[in-house]
Amino acid sequence: MAQNDTVTRILDTAEVLFAERGFAETSLRTITSKAKVNLAAVNYHFGSKKSLIQAVFARYLDPFTERFHRALDELEAHYAGQPIPLERLLETMAGSVLEVPAERNSLKVFMRLLGLAYSQAQGHLRRYIQEEYGSVFTRFTALIRQATPELPDSERFWRLHFMLGSVIFTLSGLDALRDIAEKDYGEHVTVRDLVRRLRPVVVAAMQAPLPDHLSSAPQEA
Amino acid sequence: MAQNDTVTRILDTAEVLFAERGFAETSLRTITSKAKVNLAAVNYHFGSKKSLIQAVFARYLDPFTERFHRALDELEAHYAGQPIPLERLLETMAGSVLEVPAERNSLKVFMRLLGLAYSQAQGHLRRYIQEEYGSVFTRFTALIRQATPELPDSERFWRLHFMLGSVIFTLSGLDALRDIAEKDYGEHVTVRDLVRRLRPVVVAAMQAPLPDHLSSAPQEA
DNA sequence: CTAAGTTTCAAACAAATGTTTATAACTGGA
């Protein structure tokens, strides 16, 4: 299993370095030397650096989407057409997110990669993620819609992205923030702690009153 | 005023390109050719690419911190020792943020730069921003503390970062999100619209009930 | 006008990057 070993070692090393420094700032030579494989191995096994980046994402996102779809299946079966409560939906998502990286690296790496995918204008990455994994997000938002019928569609859209920002931003910068929190408040924060803290915040944010310009005026379609 | 013209043209061009592509992905040749100045001009006027990046930030952050400090002065004078309501603090911050870029480019560029500063592990940038502009943030959080006495310190710390994530993430990815929103909901969203939408969300998030593991157990110091 | 100082410019530099190539080493089945 020499091939698989090389491929895995490249992926393991690349994901850590990408998360630490970003994609453009991580050279193939840095990856291959740290992974103790030949420089040409990346192009041989993956074709290009771009494809390596996508492969790093696929290794997280493939199991995640699979699990998330299954979890949503169960949830829908259990509620049998009834709208699923917002809290249950959020818990399910958090659960699926937490399950996957537990098997390999830390959630931090995963989130940091997601944050980079959004922030770095790496066009190909955004497109790739949207095309490959957009469907599960669409499904999730449709369920959120049933759970929050009082929200205008556009308002829900924006609030979901507000919350997505909270999660990705905080978790992707977790290391630096954790150091501060530990120094200033003497408490060591785990990812699970953060998720616990996030839950009431996200729920409250989604259920916040409508902004003035929407609550008084007639709501849009 | 030939020098100033060159310097300004470099800064104007660089900030847009940085915001669009990131720092590592934007070469000095791209900047200088688009700005119609000589390649060596960057090193002549700024010394290095790193210093150019910092100068781009300084041009936003210097006026911002000055205004924000002044606005907080007024607010503190008006409330004369009384704790300032959370909404007023948030409005003041939003106001200061909105004022500055109105004079030059769009807020989007500013936010996107901030997002990049956090997400790209550009160590020097994080350090630079923390050292140069950390004090105003410290002052702001102290006021937030008085406005939310019911929150444990660590909980407030995390919630502030949750909200910071919402703002930076949404506003820095504004272009892509706006396109979706316009296509799906037929509404053109301005930055001011978004800030209006953010307000009730942020307030509700900051005032959300404590998470289970904090609300029942005795609260930490 | 002239000389000193500042700014521009084209060219070159060294270093680093992703990728390709040709060869060697290894692998498993006939």
Next chain:
DNA sequence: TCCAGTTATAAACATTTGTTTGAAACTTAG
């Protein structure tokens, strides 16, 4: 054992990068 197919390796390749250089052009004060 031998041979196809796969994988590993070192070397080279063509670009691109940030930076430096030295001379030209320009500006400004005496």
